[in-house]
Amino acid sequence: MTSVNPKDNAADLTVLGIETSCDETAAAVVRGPHGRQILSNTIRSQIDEHTEFGGVVPEIAARAHIDILDRIVAEAMQEADCGWDDIDAVAATAGPGLIGGVIVGFMTAKAIAMAANKPIVGVNHLEGHALTARLTHDLDFPFLLLLVSGGHSQFLLVRGVGDYERLGTTIDDAIGEAFDKTAKLLGLPYPGGPHVEKMAAAGDPLRFKLPRPLLDRAGLDMSFAGLKTALRTQAKKLEPVDDQTVSDLCAGFQRAVSDVLAARTKSALDLFKQRHPDVEPVIVVAGGVAANAEIRSSLLTAAAEAGARFIAPPMRLCTDNAAMIAWAGIERLCEGPVDDMALSPRPRWPLDARQAGILGAGRKGAKV
Numbered sequence: 001m002t003s004v005n006p007k008d009n010a011a012d013l014t015v016l017g018i019e020t021s022c023d024e025t026a027a028a029v030v031r032g033p034h035g036r037q038i039l040s041n042t043i044r045s046q047i048d049e050h051t052e053f054g055g056v057v058p059e060i061a062a063r064a065h066i067d068i069l070d071r072i073v074a075e076a077m078q079e080a081d082c083g084w085d086d087i088d089a090v091a092a093t094a095g096p097g098l099i100g101g102v103i104v105g106f107m108t109a110k111a112i113a114m115a116a117n118k119p120i121v122g123v124n125h126l127e128g129h130a131l132t133a134r135l136t137h138d139l140d141f142p143f144l145l146l147l148v149s150g151g152h153s154q155f156l157l158v159r160g161v162g163d164y165e166r167l168g169t170t171i172d173d174a175i176g177e178a179f180d181k182t183a184k185l186l187g188l189p190y191p192g193g194p195h196v197e198k199m200a201a202a203g204d205p206l207r208f209k210l211p212r213p214l215l216d217r218a219g220l221d222m223s224f225a226g227l228k229t230a231l232r233t234q235a236k237k238l239e240p241v242d243d244q245t246v247s248d249l250c251a252g253f254q255r256a257v258s259d260v261l262a263a264r265t266k267s268a269l270d271l272f273k274q275r276h277p278d279v280e281p282v283i284v285v286a287g288g289v290a291a292n293a294e295i296r297s298s299l300l301t302a303a304a305e306a307g308a309r310f311i312a313p314p315m316r317l318c319t320d321n322a323a324m325i326a327w328a329g330i331e332r333l334c335e336g337p338v339d340d341m342a343l344s345p346r347p348r349w350p351l352d353a354r355q356a357g358i359l360g361a362g363r364k365g366a367k368v
């Protein structure tokens with residue numbers, strides 16, 4: 001196996017990335033760290049396969065990854081106009097996530113790396129999200145990351161590659177999961193987030209009194225399960241609910257989530273400023289929930305009030321994709337030679353090793 005370390009030769013690396021930890025089959029070729037070029041970024045969403053079940057079915061996801069991954073990799077290589085000789089390393093998600101899919105992607109990546117005689121990097125999916133903003137923006141360590149997706153809801157202090165501190169997390173449902181469950185109980189399709197947002201646009205956020213869970217407590221942890229239960233109780237009282245009521249419930253739910261996120265973001269930035277008084281505070285948001293306009297704008301306001309820079313990478317790089325995995329591979333390789341051939345796929349893999357997962361596995365794997 002050829003070993004690479006750009007610190008030795010200061011040259012850019014070209015890395016093939018593979019992502020299969022949930023319901024997106026993705027491959028990408030990225031060049032960096034200096035040039036920061038996405039040469040290709042191919043994604044196939046499995047949403048159609050899972051819609052009728054109202055959520056991601058792990059077995060169906062794993063089979064769909066097997067069916068299509070080789071074609072997605074070939075497409076990404078072709079679009080990047082790369083042959084195996086042009087690739088310096090292969091990076092693939094090795095966890096956390098739905099284990100069947102992670103095995104498909106990481107084992108495929110190992111086979112490619114072995115056949116092409118390239119180093120293999122097993123990337124933590126959360127590290128992919130955490131480092132994406134350094135691919136899209138000029139951004140130094142440390143910075144604050146708010147990751148809000150269907151599987152994760154957490155504040156991370158990103159101090160360096162491989163150096164993370166989880167400052168707060170949901171103690172029950174991930175935010176995207178809460179959107180999806182709320183949508184389901186109101187009869188809206190999966191994935192729920194965009195449908196809840198659409199209905200909320202015609203709703204009155206003040207009609208129903210919904211809680212702001214945990215905000216009476218210090219710290220940065222969050223909770224969304226109680227909010228969803230409160231909404232269910234209100235909806236039950238008015239059954240059968242008309243469209244206006246659904247809109248009002250969606251608007252109330254979205255407002256409550258936005259309020260919780262904004263308040264926690266302000267506290268997270270206060271903590272950041274205490275820890276790093278000489279650094280410009282930066283908050284980066286990633287994950288599918290960041291697509292929500294009301295949430296985005298309340299985060300933007302919270303950041304502005306705290307005097308912090310707000311970075312939201314483009315949505316196609318905020319949601320699951322393989323460019324972020326290739327980039328995390330490049331960042332790891334910049335730290336020194338990597339050989340993860342002996343690494344096993346992991347369903348759980350907290351970025352902050354001192355913080356074990358505090359929850360059971362969610363619909364999309366570990367929720368931490």
Ligand code: KG4
Nearest residue numbers: 149150151176191193194287288289292319
């Ligand atoms: O990051 P992502 O694409 O996949 C993972 O979960 O890893 O996030 C998907 C989640 C789903 O739960 C979806 O309902 C939520 O993001 N979502 C939204 C919106 N668009 C997607 N939630 C609220 N508002 C949206 N506009």
Ligand code: ZN
Nearest residue numbers: 129149319320
């Ligand atoms: Zn993700």
